[in-house]
Amino acid sequence: MDCIAGMPRKPWDLPFVAEPKEVAGLRRIMRLHLGLWGLHEVIDAAQLCVSELVSNVIHHVGAGTPTTLAVSMNGTHVRIEVRDPDARALPTLFEAATEAESGRGMALVNAVADRWGVQPYADHKVTWCELATGLTSTHGHLGGARIARAEVLLGLYGTATLPQAARLSPLTTAVAEGAVTALIADLLHWVRAHGGDADEALDRAQRRYEAGTSCEGAGPS
Structure with missing residues (x-):
């Protein structure tokens, strides 16, 4: 178990309905949890990834879609997953035109995350990304x-x-x-x-x- 100051970094997930108004709340939850985990350096990147992954569901699957945010540690990386019930609408990485109002989501995720991907299943898919924390070991601590x-x-x-x-x-x-x-x-x-x-x-x-x-x-x- 990964710990910092006696606080276990336990995996957690949060079901929600994919609506634009939910994004701000999800960003606050990410800030709270990563702060408790002592991972302040990745909060901004994690919030951006959550915003873009949820926006991707809203735009390409539909507003009102039952969705789940899941966050865990994968070694020294923070893993963020967004699960939705549409296994067909797969996010695609492409370079959006400067004047485009949408289409940059996965490009932004690709820019800040160490890696990302999509796992399709029979009845749902998981879009995920992982962020480097700066930890030197799974059970390590920031600060030396x-x-x-x-x-x-x-x-x-x-x-x-x-x-x-x-x-x-x-x-x-x-x-x-x-x-x-x-x-x-x-x-x-x-x-x-x-x-x-x-x-x-x-x-x-x-x-x-x-x-x-x-x-x-x-x-x-």
Whole structure:
């Protein structure tokens, strides 16, 4: 299971009726879910793909078509699928004329996605695309080794200290920030209990943090 800050990246799908008024809501849902997954860098491209794939259904199958949006992780890629009941109206990639009002949909998807395709079945078809996330592994995290280590530690610490009810659902941002604060405080208590200077340890951590942010992309010291 792919996780970030204790939040599972579980596949999800959403049935809807393909109407122009639904597109804005689908874009908001994509932003929300990809934000929770920690994949902020692909939100704009994912929203564009959803808009174009749904518009393709509206224009070539018909407004009011029962449709389903499905989103999942395929390795390090986000996979977006739009399913509709017409297996005959297959989207085609072609270069639309500059003055054309339509026909650019799949060209836009082709431009931002790593790959896309159509899977026809007996009673429906799936038009899909996949976007690179920048993750280095299926279970990886954006932000480098420091962020990955922090998220692993925070996940363990949060699970151990949150109430049982909170363990049953993903950590919200506010709860996660509270866990970070509590973890830092406990580490400072540990330093003091072992004869160290908690204030000096905090100062050193602050200097290391500032050095890391000023040299983004550098390895841990």
